[in-house]
Amino acid sequence: MFIADIRKDFYEVVANQRVVLLVAPDIDALCACKILQALFHCDQIQYTLVPVTGWQDLGTAFLEHKEQFRYFVLINCGANVDLLEMLQPDDDSIFFICDTHRPVDVVNVYNDTQIKLLIKQDDDLGVPSYDDIFRDEDEEGEDSGNESDEGSEPSGKRRRFDEGAVERRIERQRAKREWEARRREILFDYEQYEYHGTSAAMMFFELAWVLTKDTKDMLWWAIIGLTDQWVHDKITNMKYVTDIATMQRHVSRHSHRNEDEENSLSIDCMRISFEYDLRLTLYQHWSLYESICNSCYTSCSFKLWTLNGQKKLQEFLADMGLPLKQVRQKFNSMDMSIKENLRDVIEESSNKYGMKDIRIQTFGVHFGFKNRFLASDMVHATAALLESAEKDDSETDTFIKALDALSRSNIDRLHSGIELAKKKLIAIQQTVASCICTNLILSQGPFLYCYLMEGTPDVKLFSKPMALTLLCKYLLKAFVLSTRNKRCKLLPLVMAAPKDVEKGTVIVVGIPPESETSDKKNFFGRAFEKAAESTSSRTLHDHFDTSTNNAENRFLDGKLFLKFPERERCE
Amino acid sequence: GGLCLHQENEAKSEGRAELIPSIKLRHCCLLRNQRCVTAYLYDRLLRIRALRWEYGSVLPANVRFHMCAEELQWFSQYKKSLASFMRSLGGDEGLDITQDMKPPKSLYIEVRCLKDHGEFEIDDGTVILLKKNSQHFLPRWKCELLIRQGVLEHVVS
Numbered sequence: 001m002f003i004a005d006i007r008k009d010f011y012e013v014v015a016n017q018r019v020v021l022l023v024a025p026d027i028d029a030l031c032a033c034k035i036l037q038a039l040f041h042c043d044q045i046q047y048t049l050v051p052v053t054g055w056q057d058l059g060t061a062f063l064e065h066k067e068q069f070r071y072f073v074l075i076n077c078g079a080n081v082d083l084l085e086m087l088q089p090d091d092d093s094i095f096f097i098c099d100t101h102r103p104v105d106v107v108n109v110y111n112d113t114q115i116k117l118l119i120k121q122d123d124d125l126g127v128p129s130y131d132d133i134f135r136d137e138d139e140e141g142e143d144s145g146n147e148s149d150e151g152s153e154p155s156g157k158r159r160r161f162d163e164g165a166v167e168r169r170i171e172r173q174r175a176k177r178e179w180e181a182r183r184r185e186i187l188f189d190y191e192q193y194e195y196h197g198t199s200a201a202m203m204f205f206e207l208a209w210v211l212t213k214d215t216k217d218m219l220w221w222a223i224i225g226l227t228d229q230w231v232h233d234k235i236t237n238m239k240y241v242t243d244i245a246t247m248q249r250h251v252s253r254h255s256h257r258n259e260d261e262e263n264s265l266s267i268d269c270m271r272i273s274f275e276y277d278l279r280l281t282l283y284q285h286w287s288l289y290e291s292i293c294n295s296c297y298t299s300c301s302f303k304l305w306t307l308n309g310q311k312k313l314q315e316f317l318a319d320m321g322l323p324l325k326q327v328r329q330k331f332n333s334m335d336m337s338i339k340e341n342l343r344d345v346i347e348e349s350s351n352k353y354g355m356k357d358i359r360i361q362t363f364g365v366h367f368g369f370k371n372r373f374l375a376s377d378m379v380h381a382t383a384a385l386l387e388s389a390e391k392d393d394s395e396t397d398t399f400i401k402a403l404d405a406l407s408r409s410n411i412d413r414l415h416s417g418i419e420l421a422k423k424k425l426i427a428i429q430q431t432v433a434s435c436i437c438t439n440l441i442l443s444q445g446p447f448l449y450c451y452l453m454e455g456t457p458d459v460k461l462f463s464k465p466m467a468l469t470l471l472c473k474y475l476l477k478a479f480v481l482s483t484r485n486k487r488c489k490l491l492p493l494v495m496a497a498p499k500d501v502e503k504g505t506v507i508v509v510g511i512p513p514e515s516e517t518s519d520k521k522n523f524f525g526r527a528f529e530k531a532a533e534s535t536s537s538r539t540l541h542d543h544f545d546t547s548t549n550n551a552e553n554r555f556l557d558g559k560l561f562l563k564f565p566e567r568e569r570c571e
Numbered sequence: 572g573g574l575c576l577h578q579e580n581e582a583k584s585e586g587r588a589e590l591i592p593s594i595k596l597r598h599c600c601l602l603r604n605q606r607c608v609t610a611y612l613y614d615r616l617l618r619i620r621a622l623r624w625e626y627g628s629v630l631p632a633n634v635r636f637h638m639c640a641e642e643l644q645w646f647s648q649y650k651k652s653l654a655s656f657m658r659s660l661g662g663d664e665g666l667d668i669t670q671d672m673k674p675p676k677s678l679y680i681e682v683r684c685l686k687d688h689g690e691f692e693i694d695d696g697t698v699i700l701l702k703k704n705s706q707h708f709l710p711r712w713k714c715e716l717l718i719r720q721g722v723l724e725h726v727v728s
Contacts, residue, residue, distance in 0.1 A: 049706040396704035407728045
């Protein structure tokens with residue numbers, strides 16, 4: 001069931017209890033976790049935090065803790081499956097689920113006792129009504145009762161009554177079949193696309209606000225959570241802009257201070273500000289030139305994998321009057337005169353080159369003289385830490401490192417994350433360039449397909465879901481811009497990369513076709529299930545995102561069986 | 572050197588005064604060696620005393636391995652001495668002064684588990700599973716020992 005009052009029905013319930021936090025491996029979940037931890041510290045609510053990387057981990061963690069804990073809080077996992085069926089808990093286990101995955105499984109919605117959803121009900125949910133999917137079974141018993149009564153009547157009348165009873169029974173069965181068919185249709189429509197709702201970090205920030213325990217740190221984490229959804233393309237532009245406006249109200253509230261000559265805040269205090277900043281990834285921590293070359297938006301707009309594109313970039317820089325020497329320097333070392341109006345200058349020139357959206361609404365933070373970060377910087381740095389491919393680090397090790405990087409006292413870790421993020425972006429751009437130039441993207445009928453072979457440089461980076469998904473999106477954008485085949489521009493893309501060479505498994509992701517007005521709904525969850533059935537290869541639907549899959553190598557042979565359910569055809 | 576005691580005495584009593592400096596030198600060396608050994612043993616004693624504060628009243632086997640029987644006996648007497656002192660403080664219950672060696676900032680602290688430690692019981696009987704990389708928010712006094720042993724790490728945000 002959906003919780004109506006998050007303070008009364010969630011926070012006050014767990015206030016004197018011990019809780020287990022099960023957290024999924026994405027940045028929004030990490031931010032939500034930090035906010036909740038801060039609240040729990042405030043009120044001394046004892047908890048145990050367990051990172052879970054997939055359904056198996058979730059099941060194991062539940063089994064390990066179910067004897068000792070009654071309350072479980074799941075962050076960014078658990079809403080889109082029948083959780084009670086999966087975990088088979090005792091009757092007194094209670095699950096609080098704050099998950100952005102949609103659609104929410106109908107059993108979770110209509111369970112009154114054990115499942116509590118920390119999800120806003122105005123979040124574009126479209127849940128089917130109860131009567132359409134659940135049916136009380138006691139209607140069956142009625143007529144058999146009537147029939148036995150009627151058996152005592154004289155035989156002449158009995159035949160008539162029997163005919164009537166038989167007709168009614170046939171009618172009932174027909175109605176039941178119709179109902180079941182409609183039910184299948186409704187559920188099919190409801191469950192076919194995977195998409196995402198409001199950020200979990202924002203939900204918990206709202207809880208903090210309602211408790212009037214919100215701090216600037218929590219606000220910053222909520223902003224990072226929202227930005228993560230935008231960076232990884234999980235929400236539509238409109239939702240992003242709406243949510244930014246919501247956060248802007250909070251930022252204004254926190255920044256409202258009568259600052260003047262005498263009463264200025266110390267430079268070390270944390271300040272969050274609204275920024276209408278450039279869409280150049282990590283540009284303040286890099287050189288402007290490298291940022292332009294390695295940001296998806298600019299790289300695709302110029303088509304930097306072609307010689308022509310490189311020339312256009314040089315023209316662009318010349319047009320703005322930016323000397324190459326300056327632009328290749330670290331951003332902080334650029335001349336002040338250049339940095340002053342940089343955003344406006346770039347925006348003006350970008351318009352000439354067809355880049356109308358070079359600026360994006362976002363937020364920045366600054367504390368101390370040296371520490372300035374944009375929300376997207378934080379997302380890229382923590383994502384790089386979370387998915388870093390160090391040999392000795394298990395997935396929980398990287399989770400802990402990424403979680404630490406979100407604290408302001410761990411600036412070193414954040415900087416190391418930024419360096420890793422730069423490497424990751426360069427790897428992505430290089431892989432995109434090589435895939436396009438060597439025509440690695442194949443058209444397989446209803447979809448495009450690309451397989452990264454073992455031995456491709458940086459392929460280890462792409463054995464992780466977020467990195468592979470990012471690569472997939474950039475690649476599709478680039479492909480759509482460089483292909484002349486009109487039909488191919490409307491196709492979705494499936495990408496596969498080796499995950500574990502020894503075990504012979506691959507990781508597969510699928511993304512919907514590229515379009516300006518995408519509603520960010522992904523249909524690959526169902527498609528992968530069907531394809532797995534047809535090839536009878538084992539797929540581990542382990543990831544919480546249904547559009548990402550681990551599978552045996554054999555699954556790739558079955559890619560020809562990737563048929564999309566009929567309804568998508570009308571796109 | 573090389574003279575035996577008897578000859579030395581003879582030398583002294585028979586007026587062989589030229590041997591006296593050697594005798595004096597040797598004696599000083601012996602005294603110095605004695606002082607060194609005494610200082611070493613005393614230093615060991617101080618460290619063993621510090622062990623009670625660091626490890627609690629039960630020493631790990633690898634530490635006990637390096638102590639001789641007399642030292643172990645001294646340790647247990649020190650323990651008794653400390654325990655009776657602590658009982659005499661703070662009224663009926665006594666006061667455990669080996670806890671909270673640094674002034675605590677909060678009742679509960681966040682700890683991270685550095686290695687798999689299995690089950691850990693806390694005050695009201697609840698058992699927490701200490702698995703590597705899990706984090707827990709627990710009462711400070713329950714965690715102190717494990718932090719000192721390196722199983723848990725205090726996470727400062």
